[in-house]
Amino acid sequence: MSSNVSDILKQLDTLNQATGIDVFVPSLGKTVKFKNLNLKQQKDLLKSSVDETLTKLSFIVNFYSIIQENIIDTTIDINKLYTFDRPAIALALRATGLDSNYSVDENVYNLNDLINRIKTIPVPTDSLTSVIDIQNLSVELEIPHLNTDRDISLAAVNKLRNTEDRDIKTLVGELFIHEIIKFVKTVTFKTEAENQILSFSTLKVEDKIAIVEKFPSNLTSKVLEFIKNYRDFEAKFTTIGETNIEVDGSFFSV
Numbered sequence: 001m002s003s004n005v006s007d008i009l010k011q012l013d014t015l016n017q018a019t020g021i022d023v024f025v026p027s028l029g030k031t032v033k034f035k036n037l038n039l040k041q042q043k044d045l046l047k048s049s050v051d052e053t054l055t056k057l058s059f060i061v062n063f064y065s066i067i068q069e070n071i072i073d074t075t076i077d078i079n080k081l082y083t084f085d086r087p088a089i090a091l092a093l094r095a096t097g098l099d100s101n102y103s104v105d106e107n108v109y110n111l112n113d114l115i116n117r118i119k120t121i122p123v124p125t126d127s128l129t130s131v132i133d134i135q136n137l138s139v140e141l142e143i144p145h146l147n148t149d150r151d152i153s154l155a156a157v158n159k160l161r162n163t164e165d166r167d168i169k170t171l172v173g174e175l176f177i178h179e180i181i182k183f184v185k186t187v188t189f190k191t192e193a194e195n196q197i198l199s200f201s202t203l204k205v206e207d208k209i210a211i212v213e214k215f216p217s218n219l220t221s222k223v224l225e226f227i228k229n230y231r232d233f234e235a236k237f238t239t240i241g242e243t244n245i246e247v248d249g250s251f252f253s254v
Contacts, residue, residue, distance in 0.1 A: 033072040036097040064150040
């Protein structure tokens with residue numbers, strides 16, 4: 001790489017740093033400075049929308065890297081941000097850097113209206129976690145942090161891409177189980193002698209799946225109820241009127 005090219009790249013980095021944008025992060029309840037999207041990042045997001053079966057997972061993986069690269073306030077640990085922070089950040093980056101108007105079914109929406117409304121959505125901190133007790137089994141659930149969502153989504157992408165038989169039943173089954181393990185924080189087995197606690201953050205994805213696949217159906221139904229309630233809350237960050245905006249790779253095409 002020539003010195004001239006290197007100098008230009010450094011100047012572009014400086015420019016992106018200096019022209020940061022304000023992004024409201026719901027879980028923090030405050031505005032944080034981010035660098036705007038660059039063309040390479042937009043290209044990577046659009047590439048993730050090509051494979052329709054994996055587009056959401058690929059977007060989660062790619063957008064985690066963008067948050068990591070673009071956040072200017074380095075005192076903030078992005079791994080402590082939650083998955084409902086992602087659409088708020090995505091909306092701000094798209095509206096500011098690309099186009100604030102977004103078309104859905106021939107209707108054009110101003111994303112800034114939704115961005116402003118996000119600031120008024122209360123975050124129910126007491127609903128971010130839950131504990132399910134069934135006999136001698138206790139499962140602690142938690143809304144996924146960004147890194148947990150990224151790690152499990154990446155494992156699912158790699159597994160499904162390497163699966164020869166990618167029929168719809170296989171995909172649905174794998175996506176279902178990978179979605180559940182994102183929300184499990186700990187599993188505790190209670191005995192008279194002592195409690196055996198498994199922290200899911202220390203386990204391999206394969207081990208998480210093996211454990212969750214053994215969950216009894218009455219426990220699984222309670223886990224799914226927790227996930228549904230969270231998805232209903234998360235949808236508030238992407239809903240304009242009666243329209244829910246799908247925030248994935250294709251969201252960044254203009």
